[in-house]
Amino acid sequence: MSQITSTLPITSSQTIGPFPHEGWRWAFDAGSETRPVQIAGRVFDGDGQPVSDAVLEAWLPGGAAGAALPGLPGLYRTHTADDGSFRLSLPHHGMANEPACYLTVFARGLLKHQFSAVFLADDADAPLLRQVPAERRSTLVARPGEAGVHAWDLHLQGPSETVFFDFS
């Protein structure tokens, strides 16, 4: 059966470049030790070099309470430091079988943002994780770190390339 559809062509993507920080600063989340989910790691390029000018946006399913900013329910934005490191500090969202956060990454040299997600365990019941080929699921699962901080690195390319999504 053929279906006649009339859709508008979408607007393409371009990189954020190296200078988004002033415009995006209003929503950078300084983090809080009091939030229960702490995820820390680094962003790497294909040579294993740190990406010092990436921006990460964590988004919580359910639009969890305790938003970092009024009017931005469930969104937590941060940027990497010179050594590629970042830290996300999140509330629990309370939705079963969902990742700790959905994750969007932006960077100079990355012409289109990439969608990913961070799970705190290899959740056998998580529909999102089950749709990822088994051999690549580990890229979405944080490791236990020191002092209860979950360790998770993002690899833009290379043998450990993080799984990125195209939502359907």
Added chain:
Amino acid sequence: MKFDPVPEGTWPDLLYSPYKSTAKRGPQLAPVRVVSPVATTQPLGFLPSLISEGDADLTTRGQAAPLGEKIVVTGRVTDEDGRPVRHSLVEVWQCNAAGRYWHKKDQHNAPLDPNFFGFGKFLTDGEGRYRFVTIKPGPYPWGNHSKAWRPAHIHFSLFGNVLAQRLVTQMYFPNDPLFDFDPIFQSVQDVNARQRLVSRFSMDETVGDEMLGYVFDIVLRGRDATPFGL
């Protein structure tokens, strides 16, 4: 909402050798196409309290008027069905008229303007429309190759109404002589998709003797929205 696969050539090539820093930063594997009701149906729910007085007029943030050509940029944000993307957050940022960003790492030998910082934000209205006032940005060199100059552009960050609609792009100005030489613009292989990044001059939007008007309409991914605008 439904998110159809994006036609070949519409998104930029993530590994586009003329843009050198893509070589080690562009993902090499195809994205994994997944079903996620959270990403495609859960409203982002931005609130008007996000926006402060003056956020949509980049020319009023200093002590005096900034240097350069004052312009107004407006347009409509829709989904692929042409339905308005309502009450949705848009951020913009850009360099000043001389081609210099208000950023500690911008080393371009052009003057900063103490009255122009180059960023703003606003929500689309009930018809998906937005409008902001700024200074026309200048071209600037970026070191990618010999005589690498970016065409003048304004960065746009759009959230849409659901996570999967997120988009960051750049708006260009008509007839820029640098288009043919810019690897970032040229990274979009489909010529029509590339041209859709170029705003159009509008006498209708031009405001008297104050400023010229440019129109930049944006289509975000997604169709079959609910009647509630999602």
